[in-house]
Amino acid sequence: MERRKVQVTGGSTFTVSIPKDWARDHDVEAGDEVGFHPDSGSLLLTPVTGSETEEGTLDISGMEGDELMRAVMTMYVSGFDVLGLEADRITADQRRVIRNATQGLVGLEVLEETSDRVVIQDLLDSSELSIHNAVRRMHLISTSMLGDAVDALADHDTDVAADVMERDDDVDRLWYVVSRIFRGALRSPEVAQEIGLSRETAFDYHSSARQLERVADHAAKIASVTQDLDEDVPSDVTDALADLEADAVDIIETAMSALFTDDPEEATRLANRARAHVRDIDEHTRTIDDLLHDLDAHHAQHLGLVVDSLSRSADYGGNIAETALQKAAPTPGP
Numbered sequence: 001m002e003r004r005k006v007q008v009t010g011g012s013t014f015t016v017s018i019p020k021d022w023a024r025d026h027d028v029e030a031g032d033e034v035g036f037h038p039d040s041g042s043l044l045l046t047p048v049t050g051s052e053t054e055e056g057t058l059d060i061s062g063m064e065g066d067e068l069m070r071a072v073m074t075m076y077v078s079g080f081d082v083l084g085l086e087a088d089r090i091t092a093d094q095r096r097v098i099r100n101a102t103q104g105l106v107g108l109e110v111l112e113e114t115s116d117r118v119v120i121q122d123l124l125d126s127s128e129l130s131i132h133n134a135v136r137r138m139h140l141i142s143t144s145m146l147g148d149a150v151d152a153l154a155d156h157d158t159d160v161a162a163d164v165m166e167r168d169d170d171v172d173r174l175w176y177v178v179s180r181i182f183r184g185a186l187r188s189p190e191v192a193q194e195i196g197l198s199r200e201t202a203f204d205y206h207s208s209a210r211q212l213e214r215v216a217d218h219a220a221k222i223a224s225v226t227q228d229l230d231e232d233v234p235s236d237v238t239d240a241l242a243d244l245e246a247d248a249v250d251i252i253e254t255a256m257s258a259l260f261t262d263d264p265e266e267a268t269r270l271a272n273r274a275r276a277h278v279r280d281i282d283e284h285t286r287t288i289d290d291l292l293h294d295l296d297a298h299h300a301q302h303l304g305l306v307v308d309s310l311s312r313s314a315d316y317g318g319n320i321a322e323t324a325l326q327k328a329a330p331t332p333g334p
Helices: 020-025 065-078 092-103 131-155 158-187 189-195 199-228 235-260 264-292 297-328
Strands: 007-009 013-015 034-039 042-047 055-059 082-086 108-113 117-122
Touching: 055 065, 065 082, 065 092, 065 158, 092 108, 092 117, 131 158, 131 199, 131 235, 131 297, 158 189, 158 199, 199 235, 199 297, 235 264, 235 297, 264 297
Parallel strands: 055 082
Antiparallel strands: 007 013, 034 042, 082 117, 108 117
16 A cells, blocks of 8 residues: 655645556556546545446357357456357357347347348446345246245146246346446446445445345246146145244344344344354254155155255355345454
């Protein structure tokens, strides 16, 4: 860290010089503008560039299927507004994967297509995005998925199970939006100002969103069990699973309330309550395991996966509660 003295010019203006090496590294010259961004007691300095559009190019030669899909998603999360995908010749299969990727990400559209290049543009304005609303939406969808998945299992309703699995894609889309906003806030103090949250809070929301994305994955996993089982599940087992699901959702709901409240004392109380309930889940799962012992091996194995998914979902709620505790804790000064 370099130390510089603050000086007063003109009787009322505070001035401080910037390090010459930093200015050279960022092509800042006399007459250029720099921006100052308040950030949790600090003042961050950034160069002001003429263009705010982030453009990137990716060589997709030889990429196929999941590898290409993952590459497009990674560039999206990294924050590029315009992405050029290039190869000597882009195949029909590659174009299909690119279209599927754009449909699976919020705000992306194909802007241009030629034989050797596809240009994708993000049409969302980062100032209009809300990481708070995205996480809240993930919370609502993932918990409703969990309840519907257990109901589908009890009723052996494969249509509802299929709907649960489709909603997992909605949660994934929101997860990528949250990740994009979070990485943008880390990279740019201006983005952090636009979303109206400190970068520490953005980190807490991003961490919690990851837990909700996992809850949705386990709800989809439970739904897949419904499609795999050929026979109805005994009512005493489904009743016990419904109770376990209700307990898991209550933990998640309590933890999310702790995360979203601005009252540190209330957040601490709610988070500790959620974490205490997580400890009760193990006893609940042991009771269900005893019921599964009376079933044939095929049913017991599949329903064991359901118990595991519900238990893990409760654990993810406990992780959110832990994040809420950290968010509510006092922080040292700059």
